[in-house]
């Protein structure tokens with residue numbers, strides 16, 4: 340318990356440049372307090388003391404402005420910065436090392452019982468005001484832009500912004516699109532999360548032709564350079580001693 344509290348404080352210190360001392364975190368960080376209360380309410384919930392657990396969670400919400408259902412599963416070193424207005428639903432799961440800012444909702448889209456809230460894999464960052472809705476999975480290390488509304492899975496490492504949230508293209512995907520455009524078609528329909536084997540094959544071919552094109556360009560540049568040096572050597576040899584031609588070309 341003590342080691343987990345130390346871990347919580349250390350991770351806040353690491354991720355919030357505004358934190359000046361550990362004492363400040365112990366006394367003035369609602370996200371830290373909310374997680375402490377949640378650990379108690381979650382333990383009560385797991386022991387079947389459901390109403391008591393809800394009441395403890397309600398007190399936590401009253402004190403911090405952060406509403407975490409006692410049934411929610413929260414990993415280690417999770418940081419809720421500022422926190423006001425955060426809502427975390429009953430079946431939400433938050434992996435280790437995630438960061439949530441104020442106004443984030445991990446909500447459901449159905450009144451049916453069962454898994455209806457999102458799962459955040461380790462290292463996810465959710466920007467202020469973002470709404471993550473439904474039993475979707477936000478992949479490891481993904482980032483969600485502030486005020487985004489996410490209703491579909493987000494792949495690991497991706498960044499999603501907007502309403503509804505869309506993945507921001509990586510530099511590699513942008514290069515692929517430029518190359519595909521040169522070949523006369525658009526690769527935009529072929530998102531990196533697409534499991535269609537034909538789409539994957541086209542992506543592979545596009546990347547392969549881009550690589551080949553790059554190599555041909557390098558070879559062509561090298562040949563041009565060689566030709567230029569040969570011409571220079573010929574001029575030097577013609578001007579002076581024709582016997583030097585061999586040496587200059589070798590150089």
Ligand SMILES: CC(C)(COP(=O)(O)OP(=O)(O)OC[C@H]1O[C@@H](n2cnc3c(N)ncnc32)[C@H](O)[C@@H]1OP(=O)(O)O)[C@@H](O)C(=O)NCCC(=O)NCCS
Nearest residue numbers: 421440465466467482483484485486487498499500501507
């Ligand atoms: C989503 C986020 C992580 C992206 O950061 P990044 O990878 O550095 O991306 P960039 O800032 O280079 O932006 C990339 C593009 O996404 C757009 N974008 C960034 N954040 C956006 C957002 N929240 N909503 C809509 N578009 C956004 C940018 O305008 C840019 O578009 P462009 O390529 O057309 O110019 C970041 O913008 C964000 O929202 N972080 C949350 C921060 C937060 O909530 N802080 C609260 C502190 S109290």
